[in-house]
Amino acid sequence: MKVVSLQLPSGPSMERLPLPFSPTELLWRYPLPWAPPPPSPLGDTKAQLPAGLPPEPRLWTREDVSVFLKWCEREFDLPNFDMDLFQMNGKALCLLTKTDLGERCPGAGDVLHNVLQMLVRDAALLGRVPSSPVTPTARAAPYPPSPHSHPPTPTWTVDGFHHFHSAAAAAAAQPNSVTLSPAPSVDSSGSPQRGDTVTYAPAYAPSVPPTTQAASSGSNHSDSDEEGQYAPPPRSPKEAPITSPAPQNHPTQQHPHYRAQHREFFPNDMPESNTNGRLLWDFLQQLLNDPTQRYTNYIAWKNRDTGVFKIVDPAGLAKLWGIQKNHLSMNYDKMSRALRYYYRVNILRKVQGERHCYQFLRNPTELKNIKNISLLRQQMSPTRVVPQTLVKTEMKEERCDEETVDEEMPTDLSMSASEPWRKRARSDTATAPPSSTQHDKHRISTLIGDNMIMKREVDYSAEHYALNLKSEKCEQ
DNA sequence: GACCCGGAAGTCAT
């Protein structure tokens, strides 16, 4: 078990990151699983709930959740919540652990949690809502009763459009249905960001199973480029409500289930073809395309149309990425290594001469599609080979060639696949056949890698990015 | 010294 010296991300999220222990948490840290909470000011909460608010939290709509939170602020003299972090319905709210809540509202998470648990318990006792797979009680079992243990992140699926009218009906249709935070990024084009799309885009029918949906909705996920020109973020750094989980260095964080729970940093992603979380490029896109520009102190577009962005806070961004992947020792060096792997699959390239500046060579739609068309790669025919030296030269010149954009594109994102080619490219010529000594397991992927690398670099130029961006807009 | 590059090996999830 590695012990990580944890440094919180610098930047705006810092002030939101909760302390390892909040004062009240100490009182609640080791409760008996089913024991009622100790006497607290919450005792008569249920009776005091705002009028019109259903006593069963899991029945709450997003609006109800907002009402509840506002009420909590007043009732318990809590700091103001960032409502962006609570764009969810009651069911989703109830799924949040104390830690989750603490991350969203440092210092008040335990209070919120206990209020919710009390309401849920009371409702259950009254038999108002049938047991659901996603109820808090259902998910407590597999996990050790550690104060740091976390329940699994549920399979986030579509939850109708904005509301569900009946918990029972919703549970029947979508057992794990929740509405997710952060706030929906429904923009003018109706193409919200990927995670938000899961919940809010009407195009995603509630009945579509997650996997199917992920595949079929690929062209919309993580794609909010339709907003067109990037407008400088109006928000100050202090307003950026990064919901980074408290990166506490605790052994349970290495638990597989704990690993899963970190996805709640961006809980609105869906299971996809890869999937223990979001891919790096996707993560970056999400931050870049955040509708409220909350992450511009970490990463920001320099030119959205050409996909050029700058990592404003390399260390902070790396920390966020580390949190996302539960690799808490992540740093910019490591993250940038992952970014460099994207060079060879023409997802990214470095903007020469500018520190921390990179350029997406593909728009999100392409990237999404690529992930799900692995079969297509077998049909690809090689095009002319571009020696890496030439590619580098072109990159340095930052030229945007006027050649016709090729419709086909590399489809294999495998880094290992291209490694053998890279080796050959260095030692021989780019067209050298695979070495007979190469490991069998890489043989097929090596060929795939050849196809990938042999694409003309210009095909993935800024213009290509912009062109596809425009076509996306048109389609939408 | 920070950044950048890319090889090599390992990890983890699917």
Add this chain to the structure above:
DNA sequence: TATGACTTCCGGGT
């Protein structure tokens, strides 16, 4: 077991 997508470490260049 194979594969994908990193993660980790490192040596070298700028």
